[in-house]
Amino acid sequence: TYVVTENCIKCKYMDCVEVCPVDCFYEGENMLVIHPDECIDCGVCEPECPAEAIKPDTEEGLEKWLQLNAEMAQNWPNITIKREPPADAKEWDGKPGKYEAHFS
Numbered sequence: 001t002y003v004v005t006e007n008c009i010k011c012k013y014m015d016c017v018e019v020c021p022v023d024c025f026y027e028g029e030n031m032l033v034i035h036p037d038e039c040i041d042c043g044v045c046e047p048e049c050p051a052e053a054i055k056p057d058t059e060e061g062l063e064k065w066l067q068l069n070a071e072m073a074q075n076w077p078n079i080t081i082k083r084e085p086p087a088d089a090k091e092w093d094g095k096p097g098k099y100e101a102h103f104s
Protein backbone atom coordinates (compact mmCIF):
# COMPACT_ATOMS: atom_id res chain seq x y z
CA THR A 1 0.00 0.00 0.00
CA TYR A 2 0.90 3.63 -0.31
CA VAL A 3 0.72 5.90 2.71
CA VAL A 4 -0.05 9.59 3.23
CA THR A 5 2.57 11.08 5.56
CA GLU A 6 3.14 14.19 7.65
CA ASN A 7 3.67 16.77 4.94
CA CYS A 8 0.07 16.43 3.79
CA ILE A 9 -1.05 18.10 7.02
CA LYS A 10 -2.29 21.64 6.32
CA CYS A 11 -1.17 21.36 2.68
CA LYS A 12 -3.98 19.04 1.59
CA TYR A 13 -3.61 19.70 -2.12
CA MET A 14 -5.98 16.86 -3.05
CA ASP A 15 -4.41 16.22 -6.47
CA CYS A 16 -4.05 12.62 -5.32
CA VAL A 17 -7.78 11.89 -5.21
CA GLU A 18 -8.26 12.72 -8.87
CA VAL A 19 -5.89 10.02 -10.11
CA CYS A 20 -6.61 7.08 -7.82
CA PRO A 21 -8.26 4.31 -9.89
CA VAL A 22 -9.93 2.74 -6.85
CA ASP A 23 -10.95 5.92 -4.98
CA CYS A 24 -9.33 4.91 -1.72
CA PHE A 25 -8.60 8.35 -0.23
CA TYR A 26 -10.38 9.49 2.94
CA GLU A 27 -10.61 13.03 4.21
CA GLY A 28 -9.87 14.50 7.61
CA GLU A 29 -9.93 18.16 8.54
CA ASN A 30 -6.22 18.72 7.91
CA MET A 31 -5.08 15.82 5.78
CA LEU A 32 -6.09 12.81 3.71
CA VAL A 33 -5.27 9.15 4.25
CA ILE A 34 -5.22 6.05 2.06
CA HIS A 35 -7.19 2.92 2.99
CA PRO A 36 -4.48 0.25 3.02
CA ASP A 37 -6.89 -2.60 2.23
CA GLU A 38 -8.29 -0.79 -0.80
CA CYS A 39 -5.07 0.59 -2.31
CA ILE A 40 -3.90 -1.58 -5.23
CA ASP A 41 -0.33 -0.27 -5.08
CA CYS A 42 -0.45 1.26 -8.54
CA GLY A 43 1.79 4.17 -7.50
CA VAL A 44 -0.01 6.71 -9.67
CA CYS A 45 -0.71 9.11 -6.80
CA GLU A 46 2.86 9.40 -5.55
CA PRO A 47 4.23 11.80 -8.18
CA GLU A 48 0.98 13.80 -8.25
CA CYS A 49 1.37 15.15 -4.71
CA PRO A 50 2.95 18.64 -4.79
CA ALA A 51 3.99 18.18 -1.15
CA GLU A 52 5.59 14.78 -1.79
CA ALA A 53 3.60 13.39 1.11
CA ILE A 54 2.71 10.03 -0.45
CA LYS A 55 5.17 7.15 0.04
CA PRO A 56 5.18 3.40 -0.53
CA ASP A 57 4.99 1.52 2.77
CA THR A 58 8.18 -0.30 1.80
CA GLU A 59 10.06 2.85 2.84
CA GLU A 60 11.76 2.86 6.23
CA GLY A 61 10.11 4.34 9.29
CA LEU A 62 6.55 4.72 8.09
CA GLU A 63 4.92 2.40 10.64
CA LYS A 64 3.30 5.25 12.54
CA TRP A 65 1.83 6.66 9.35
CA LEU A 66 0.63 3.34 8.06
CA GLN A 67 -1.19 2.81 11.33
CA LEU A 68 -2.71 6.28 11.19
CA ASN A 69 -3.86 5.80 7.59
CA ALA A 70 -5.44 2.44 8.43
CA GLU A 71 -7.21 3.80 11.48
CA MET A 72 -8.49 7.08 10.04
CA ALA A 73 -9.63 5.54 6.75
CA GLN A 74 -12.29 3.75 8.77
CA ASN A 75 -13.59 6.92 10.37
CA TRP A 76 -13.24 9.60 7.73
CA PRO A 77 -15.43 10.09 4.62
CA ASN A 78 -14.28 9.05 1.17
CA ILE A 79 -13.05 11.83 -1.12
CA THR A 80 -12.85 11.58 -4.90
CA ILE A 81 -13.12 15.16 -6.10
CA LYS A 82 -10.45 17.80 -5.61
CA ARG A 83 -11.47 21.13 -4.11
CA GLU A 84 -9.50 24.33 -3.56
CA PRO A 85 -6.54 23.54 -1.31
CA PRO A 86 -6.12 25.74 1.81
CA ALA A 87 -5.04 29.28 0.92
CA ASP A 88 -1.92 28.93 3.08
CA ALA A 89 -0.97 25.46 1.82
CA LYS A 90 2.36 26.67 0.48
CA GLU A 91 3.40 28.14 3.83
CA TRP A 92 2.93 24.76 5.49
CA ASP A 93 4.87 22.81 2.90
CA GLY A 94 7.91 21.27 4.58
CA LYS A 95 7.26 22.71 8.05
CA PRO A 96 8.47 20.39 10.81
CA GLY A 97 6.28 19.27 13.70
CA LYS A 98 2.99 19.43 11.83
CA TYR A 99 1.78 16.17 13.31
CA GLU A 100 2.29 17.32 16.89
CA ALA A 101 0.86 20.79 16.29
CA HIS A 102 -2.12 20.16 14.06
CA PHE A 103 -3.27 16.63 13.84
CA SER A 104 -6.76 16.16 15.16
Ligand code: SF4
Nearest residue numbers: 020039040042043045
Ligand atom coordinates in the same frame (compact mmCIF):
# COMPACT_ATOMS: atom_id res chain seq x y z
FE1 SF4 B 1 -4.79 4.91 -5.23
FE2 SF4 B 1 -2.79 3.80 -6.61
FE3 SF4 B 1 -2.28 5.73 -4.82
FE4 SF4 B 1 -3.04 3.32 -3.99
S1 SF4 B 1 -1.12 3.81 -5.06
S2 SF4 B 1 -3.82 5.28 -3.25
S3 SF4 B 1 -4.47 2.71 -5.62
S4 SF4 B 1 -3.46 5.94 -6.74
Ligand code: F3S
Nearest residue numbers: 008013014015016049
Ligand atom coordinates in the same frame (compact mmCIF):
# COMPACT_ATOMS: atom_id res chain seq x y z
FE1 F3S C 1 -2.13 15.56 0.73
FE2 F3S C 1 -0.60 15.52 -1.36
FE3 F3S C 1 -2.96 14.49 -1.53
S1 F3S C 1 -0.76 17.18 0.10
S2 F3S C 1 -4.13 15.74 -0.13
S3 F3S C 1 -1.35 13.76 -0.24
S4 F3S C 1 -1.95 15.68 -3.07
